[in-house]
Amino acid sequence: MKKTISGIRGIFGEDLNLKDVLEFCNNFSSLIKSKKCVIGKDTRPSGSMVKNSATAALMKNGIDVFNLGTVPTPVVFREARNYGAGLVISSSHNPLEWNGMKFIIEGRGINEDELPQIIQHQDIVKTKIGIETEITTSYIEDAKKIIGKLENRPKIAVDIGGGAAKDFAPLLLREIGCDVQVINENISGCSRGPDPTSDNLSELITTTNKKDIGFAFDLDGDRLVVVKDGKKQTPDVTLGLGVAKSLELGYKKFVLSIDTSVSVEKFIKEKGGTVQRSKVGEANVIDLMLENNAQAGGEGSSGGFILPEFNYCREGILTSGLIASMLDGSKFNEILNFMESYNQIRDKTDIDSEFHDKVIEEVKSNFSKDYSEIITLDGIKGIIDEDSWVLIRKSNTEDIIRVSAESNNKEKCKEIVKDTIKMVNQSYEKIR
Structure with a gap:
């Protein structure tokens, strides 16, 4: 448990x-x-x-x-x-x-x-x-007030994944003016698992061939994954697109989890916004938002865009509508291309929980030698250069240590993760 x-x-x-x-x-x-x-x-x-x-x-x-x-x-x-x-x-x-x-x-x-x-x-x-x-809910009407009515009638494929978004996401998108095709409406016969961030979403990719965009939800509808031009996008792209829309709406003050893509932070700062980083975890992002009156932000690893004025949680359904409202302009592809130019890898290695703290302390000393900046807000994050970083964190529930990395060079990102996992495992062997 x-x-x-x-x-x-x-x-x-x-x-x-x-x-x-x-x-x-x-x-x-x-x-x-x-x-x-x-x-x-x-x-x-x-x-x-x-x-x-x-x-x-x-x-x-x-x-x-x-x-x-x-x-x-x-x-x-x-x-x-x-x-x-x-x-x-x-x-x-x-x-x-x-x-x-x-x-x-x-x-x-x-x-x-x-x-x-x-x-x-x-x-x-x-x-x-x-x-x-x-009771019933005014959720759809409330969301429509934030998104507004679309004039271009974008064609959208929605992959419910058999989850609770069934009666909400398609309805919201239709109400704001989208042409919607729904797949995997029910759990029975669903072609994929409950987590769209880990599934390959092959049916949605095929369905979106003649659509403007595809959206996939998890079972409870707070996670959202985007499929565009036949490609499943990273969860960070979902967050990045939500952030781009909130910048368009005039918001400037953001909170991002420490493992969110640097591309999102760069995009915010280029548009005159400010960014604070929180510990990983939706609740930690929201706590810092409340503490600093932040206007938007979220957690890249879970595709979780958060808009506090509407909800203090990851907002997959609202975000799908916000992203749909951006499809009628060239800005959308510019934003997507910018965020796609960065590569994230999230991996893990098996380490007994009783050794987590000692292993992380050992790795910290190695990071201090190799990287110019070390951040210890949540685990240890080493800043390699302005486009590359690596983060190791212990799991609170499993015998694993998580390794996340990013770079604007795909091969470099792979090497960073490979070398860091090797370093973690060597530290484990040394202290056990």
Whole structure:
């Protein structure tokens, strides 16, 4: 089971059971000051069982539950602003046998101070039983106000991946004026896995041959991957395009995770904007956004563009509409070409968790000799030159160390990753 600020996740029936759901939701109740909580789920087979158990736990502790049914994560986040708290039953991009919960307080995901209160047992003072009410959402209408109406009627292919974006992404795109073809509407017979960032998206690539663009979503609709001109783009490109649109709207103050492409930062600065870097993780990006009143930003590794005025979460559905609104001009290809000129590789190597800190400390000393600038905000990031960097981070949930790198030279990027993984493994052998 994984217990992080991104939520609780596990294989349902093995390391995540209904007893766990009851316990974590009981604990979550203590954080809900409004005594109201919005709840929604994605399309996983175990979703209804988990949602019903979560609802029962919340109601037992006097929380009124407002049920959205099967909806994307961004919809729950949006509605949680109105009710004070929210709960998403989802394991995001994990395989179908997984499930989990994302906890929302005041429209944002929980932070590192709040996580212990959810995973450690809380004794709740008994109160009256809460009630459950089914509600609808104004999400589509709210998103349309930000995007506006399109005049050029772009042709778009949408790959739902059998997820919760089914009744939202195609509708939003049609409402703003797009000609939409939908594939992989349902989990049954879906041609790909739940994570579009790791799948090759072959059916979407074929479908977009005669389209202007293709969009692929994960199961809960917060991740978005772009397919353009027969090519699957990196998640950083999704973020970069969202950033480009927000610059067009006049926003200047951005937060990016430390592992986001340097191309996005360069693009922002060339347009007169400012950038601050946060630790990796959606919640960490949002915490820094709130702290500094940032207007937009996100996390490149997950294709996660975030627009705080609309939602404190990765916004795959809104972003698809924002990107569609950029398709009628030459600027779109200019932006895409600029961001495509950078190459990112994200890899990992197996290292026992008990040695993570020692290995990273050992590598840090090597980085200090090899690179002119070392950043220790989250793991160790070595700045190689203005177009190249490498980052190593320990996993909080697995016996691995993650290695990320970028360069405007593809072969150089491969060599950076290869040499860094070798350095990590040698350090491991040395200290064990």
